[in-house]
Amino acid sequence: MGRDTHAAIDAVWRIEAPRLIAGLTRMVRDVGLAEDLAHDALVAALEQWPDSGIPRNPGAWLMATAKHRAIDLLRRRSLLERKHQELGYELEIAQEGSAPDFAAALDDDIGDDLLRLVFTACHPVLSAEARVALTLRLIGGLTTEEIARAFLVSEPTVAQRIVRAKKTLAKEHVPFEVPSGPELASRLSSVLEVIYLIFNEGYSATSGEDWMRPALCEDALRLGRILAGLMPDEPEVHGLVALMEIQASRSNARVGPDGAPILLLDQNRALWDQVLIRRGLAALEHGEERAGTRGPYLLQAAIAACHARARQAEDTDWARIAALYTELVVLFPTPVVQLNRAVALSMAFGPQAGLDLVDTLVGEPALENYHLLPSVRGDLLVKLGRAREALPEFERAASLTRNARERELLLERARACETAAPRA
Numbered sequence: 001m002g003r004d005t006h007a008a009i010d011a012v013w014r015i016e017a018p019r020l021i022a023g024l025t026r027m028v029r030d031v032g033l034a035e036d037l038a039h040d041a042l043v044a045a046l047e048q049w050p051d052s053g054i055p056r057n058p059g060a061w062l063m064a065t066a067k068h069r070a071i072d073l074l075r076r077r078s079l080l081e082r083k084h085q086e087l088g089y090e091l092e093i094a095q096e097g098s099a100p101d102f103a104a105a106l107d108d109d110i111g112d113d114l115l116r117l118v119f120t121a122c123h124p125v126l127s128a129e130a131r132v133a134l135t136l137r138l139i140g141g142l143t144t145e146e147i148a149r150a151f152l153v154s155e156p157t158v159a160q161r162i163v164r165a166k167k168t169l170a171k172e173h174v175p176f177e178v179p180s181g182p183e184l185a186s187r188l189s190s191v192l193e194v195i196y197l198i199f200n201e202g203y204s205a206t207s208g209e210d211w212m213r214p215a216l217c218e219d220a221l222r223l224g225r226i227l228a229g230l231m232p233d234e235p236e237v238h239g240l241v242a243l244m245e246i247q248a249s250r251s252n253a254r255v256g257p258d259g260a261p262i263l264l265l266d267q268n269r270a271l272w273d274q275v276l277i278r279r280g281l282a283a284l285e286h287g288e289e290r291a292g293t294r295g296p297y298l299l300q301a302a303i304a305a306c307h308a309r310a311r312q313a314e315d316t317d318w319a320r321i322a323a324l325y326t327e328l329v330v331l332f333p334t335p336v337v338q339l340n341r342a343v344a345l346s347m348a349f350g351p352q353a354g355l356d357l358v359d360t361l362v363g364e365p366a367l368e369n370y371h372l373l374p375s376v377r378g379d380l381l382v383k384l385g386r387a388r389e390a391l392p393e394f395e396r397a398a399s400l401t402r403n404a405r406e407r408e409l410l411l412e413r414a415r416a417c418e419t420a421a422p423r424a
Helices: 003-028 031-052 058-076 080-091 113-121 128-138 144-151 155-171 182-203 214-230 235-248 274-289 296-309 318-331 335-349 351-361 372-383 387-400 404-420
Strands: none
Touching: 003 031, 003 058, 003 113, 003 128, 003 214, 031 058, 031 113, 031 128, 031 155, 113 128, 113 155, 113 182, 113 214, 128 144, 128 155, 128 182, 144 155, 182 214, 182 235, 214 235, 235 274, 235 296, 274 296, 296 318, 318 335, 335 351, 335 372, 351 372, 372 387, 372 404, 387 404
16 A cells, blocks of 8 residues: 555544544444444545545545445344434435535534534543543544543553443443533533543644644534533633634644744744634633633633733733632642643743742652653753753653654753753
């Protein structure tokens, strides 16, 4: 198989897999079976496309192939007659060219299959960890390694959660639907967490050669906007949408011409998308008007808004950001939030204030393999004129990250420290 064809198939799969699995789940009412059928279609593509070429509508081709296999399976199980009326025109698979527009058929608004799949994967019959892992796998298309890094847990643990989750959903006959009433509210928190983790994987990829995966950010934003339409009076939904809109506004400024990452304070803010910023600020205002006490997403959106409102990096209101992080840490007293707070404290009150807090986090088990801890510590040491101490911090951070672009950035910082303060 040609390398270009293989790369094209991989790209198509990354884009189409979530919708493919969602559409198949609506058909077979079994998440695990739907994923198996989707992978069968991928295998068929790997076998046929190198010779026949990439179809004009690869998503429709994959869906048609997967549905053919689903029909065969239903026949073997003697379920076709009972399912026929439910499936309707979807079972009338034609040759490519006369096939229905599957992409359009699968792209409802509030009744969207992707949204149904998120709520199915977040059903309370599963543990919170399993809900997040399964949805990241099915909706985000993330590998078990990427999910493990997001949660700072081992790959086997994540793999077991996913397998058990799919078996549980099948055993409990969990309906493929968006819940309503009190059940919707009770499951919302997990859904918001999942959507934001998907966004973050697109915004700062944990592995691979690319700094960003824009398709994942777009999927997360789309799901967030659907949720906002579904729950217009829920403050945290609008907080999450505001946060994602504002962060996504920086996308064009986050990567240089050579693909290298550009950090927030070094970005050309003229490249920030003002339309997304306005949308984000409007969503933040909408959420805050409906909130008694701000939740974690509204607080994070308020922090993002401080950056968005600053025309130049030096105009940023770091004292306010530090205060918002102090408020956030009361709700989420996690080491990662404390690390972010340390950065804000350093910018507002000097690098020593940040380093004092970072040093209390060095022994935290959850941060043992978290590359941003030594990265932040190295940055603060550099600002304090302690380049020799910063050098091993950047080297350790580079050894921990799985993202090639980020690794190179960290190694560059280590080399700069070597130049400024050679090893003895």
